[in-house]
Amino acid sequence: MRTMKQESRCDEPVKTCRGQRGRGLGRQGGILTWLILLMLSVPCGRPAAGNETAGAEAAVEAERARLQGTWTTAEVITAGKKEALATSLEFKGQEVTIQIQGQAPLKGAYALDPSQSPATMEITFMNNGTKVVLPAIYQCQGDVFQLCHSHHEGEPRPTAFEAGEKSVLAVFKRKKP
Structure with missing residues (x-):
């Protein structure tokens, strides 16, 4: 041995x-x-936090760039019923202007999170001196933009593109210059 x-x-x-x-x-x-x-x-x-943050910010900026411009309604469904409601959204930088037929324009801001599935958006604006935050989901494919948001502030964010009892589904088309 x-x-x-x-x-x-x-x-x-x-x-x-x-x-x-x-x-x-x-x-x-x-x-x-x-x-x-x-x-x-x-x-x-995990990768360095700076790399994750930079990647997330780049994704948000890419989504923000895709949304820039004016979008007009093709269809609005509230609580399962189609509405004849002429609405437009104008995305300019980090701001959004909401124009609903017969009402004064609502100016506000929006925040995106394209990493969620479906992608999420929060629209914040002032309405009659009150701050309103609408949690929403969105989908943008070419010149078609779908936005599904809670019917009233304080209600939970929708999880699917359906016009349920407490949600609004709006389909927008990009307005050509």
């Missing part, structure tokens, strides 16, 4: 796994090297 010398220096020749003489830690050195290489090849943890 072979015994190993307990005290060994790293610069002394030792037998490697294949019986060749070399410098290092023998079998343990091979395993150690393999573990170090494995650890270096596997990402550790």
